[in-house]
Amino acid sequence: xxxxxxxxxxxxxxxxxxxxxxxxxxxxxxxxxxxxxxxxxxxxxxxxxxxxxxxxxxxxxxxxxxxxxxxxxxxxxxxxxxxxxxxxxxxxxxxxxxxxxxxxxxxxxxxxxxxxxxxxxxxxxxxxxxxxxxxxxxxxxxxxxxxxxxxxxxxxxxxxxxxxxxxxxxxxxxxxxxxxxxxxxxxxxxxxxxxxxxxxxxxxxxxxxxxxxxxxxxxxxxxxxxxxxxxxxxxxxxxxxxxxxxxxxxxxxxxxxxxxxxxxxxxxxxxxxxxxxxxxxxxxxxxxxxxxxxxxxxxxxxxxxxxxxxxxxxxxxxxxxxxxxxxxxxxxxxxxxxxxxxxxxxxxxxxxxxxxxxxxxxxxxxxxxxxxxxxxxxxxxxxxxxxxxxxxxxxxxxxxxxxxxxxxx
Numbered sequence: 001x002x003x004x005x006x007x008x009x010x011x012x013x014x015x016x017x018x019x020x021x022x023x024x025x026x027x028x029x030x031x032x033x034x035x036x037x038x039x040x041x042x043x044x045x046x047x048x049x050x051x052x053x054x055x056x057x058x059x060x061x062x063x064x065x066x067x068x069x070x071x072x073x074x075x076x077x078x079x080x081x082x083x084x085x086x087x088x089x090x091x092x093x094x095x096x097x098x099x100x101x102x103x104x105x106x107x108x109x110x111x112x113x114x115x116x117x118x119x120x121x122x123x124x125x126x127x128x129x130x131x132x133x134x135x136x137x138x139x140x141x142x143x144x145x146x147x148x149x150x151x152x153x154x155x156x157x158x159x160x161x162x163x164x165x166x167x168x169x170x171x172x173x174x175x176x177x178x179x180x181x182x183x184x185x186x187x188x189x190x191x192x193x194x195x196x197x198x199x200x201x202x203x204x205x206x207x208x209x210x211x212x213x214x215x216x217x218x219x220x221x222x223x224x225x226x227x228x229x230x231x232x233x234x235x236x237x238x239x240x241x242x243x244x245x246x247x248x249x250x251x252x253x254x255x256x257x258x259x260x261x262x263x264x265x266x267x268x269x270x271x272x273x274x275x276x277x278x279x280x281x282x283x284x285x286x287x288x289x290x291x292x293x294x295x296x297x298x299x300x301x302x303x304x305x306x307x308x309x310x311x312x313x314x315x316x317x318x319x320x321x322x323x324x325x326x327x328x329x330x331x332x333x334x335x336x337x338x339x340x341x342x343x344x345x346x347x348x349x350x351x352x353x354x355x356x357x358x359x360x361x362x363x364x365x366x367x368x369x370x371x372x373x374x375x376x377x378x379x380x381x382x383x384x385x386x387x388x389x390x391x392x393x394x395x396x397x398x399x400x401x402x403x404x405x406x407x408x409x
Contacts, residue, residue: 002045003043003044005048007036007073009050009051009070011026011052017056018066019056019062020056020061022057022058022061024058027054027055029054029055031052032053033050033051034048034051035049036077036079037078037083037111038082038083039080039086039109039110039111045110047073047080051068053067054066054067079111079113079121084125085409087118087121088121088125089403090104092400093403095380095383096383097383102115122396125399126398129399131394131398134398134402135170135171135193135195136194138401141164141165142197142200143163143165143198143199143365144164144198145161145164145201145368146202146209146370147203148178151174151381151386153385153387153388154174154390156175156390157174157178158173158175159172160172160373162370164369167369169373169397170195171193171397172377172390172393172397173189173390178208179208183208187213187217197219198217199219199220199221199363201213201220202367202368203224203368205225205228210222222354223357224355225367226367227367227371229355232345233342236341237342240300240339241260241261241297241300242264243338244295244297245260266281266284267297267301285301296335299335299339303327306327306332307327307342310324316359320359321356324347324352327346328343328347
């Protein structure tokens with residue numbers, strides 16, 4: 001059986017009308033009692049709260065009476081503020097879905113709350129916030145990352161903008177397509193939210209990104225994210241390995257094909273990354289190089305190192321251009337169709353220009369942090385099987401910005 005606690009409202013000598021804001025002597029209009037849930041570690045507790053209505057003495061006021069504020073209990077709520085705060089904090093900080101919060105409240109805190117009620121608390125709190133104020137408080141740097149996102153349970157793509165220097169997610173919104181007009185619309189929304197000046201965008205390799213950025217932020221520099229450049233290159237190299245493995249199977253070298261395919265990720269690893277290149281992996285690469293000497297696999301390893309030399313060892317933009325042109329003159333594009341696609345990527349004037357901005361502009365960073373921040377969004381989606389709407393995702397982001405970045409609870 002629940003314990004009942006009586007909470008009486010303190011009667012003041014003077015009070016303020018929330019509508020007209022005038023300080024006036026307190027005059028009681030009426031009162032009633034309401035039941036409010038609270039949590040307790042020992043046994044269930046219900047609060048019987050006295051709600052006192054004061055009469056507004058201002059004849060020009062739009063309301064005739066108002067309720068006196070009750071500490072720790074928001075008007076119209078049937079739960080105390082601390083229950084609501086705990087529910088929202090569990091959902092945002094601990095990334096616990098509403099259903100599990102409901103179960104924990106019932107099991108450990110001796111109170112109840114349906115999943116729908118907890119969601120309603122969360123969205124009501126998020127509606128009291130707006131991105132413009134939050135972004136102003138976050139005070140973003142002028143180096144931003146722009147990337148695409150495929151939200152779960154959504155048919156449309158979304159764009160995510162983040163602060164490269166501070167590591168903050170700033171804004172997420174859906175777009176109908178990769179069309180330039182959709183990206184322009186998104187970027188104009190950023191301007192409305194107070195992001196008026198940007199020195200540099202580090203972006204995914206959408207064709208519409210540079211055109212849209214130049215239209216909305218004409219002074220901004222653009223750098224293709226190093227991660228996405230290598231993601232594209234590795235995708236083509238992996239297809240080359242897959243095609244070679246298929247030819248091995250056709251010639252009944254099934255064991256070699258399976259072994260090579262199982263270790264394809266090692267072949268595509270950056271050999272200069274000492275954390276990933278363990279002694280065991282190094283030995284395996286030497287073994288594969290020896291077994292497949294004189295084949296396309298040896299070409300993959302050489303080609304990969306040549307491209308990495310362009311991206312990591314070039315001191316100037318012109319040096320990078322000379323090195324990538326040399327690959328063309330050596331006819332690497334004629335070895336197979338996937339090498340041809342990589343060479344085409346480097347020979348495309350517009351694409352190549354934004355790949356090496358960091359070599360020309362010393363204040364431009366080569367890579368962004370969007371992929372790491374997208375992993376955070378994925379962790380939100382995983383615990384709740386995605387968000388039903390883009391507004392649900394935006395509401396979660398607003399509360400995340402307030403609690404995690406601004407430390408406001």
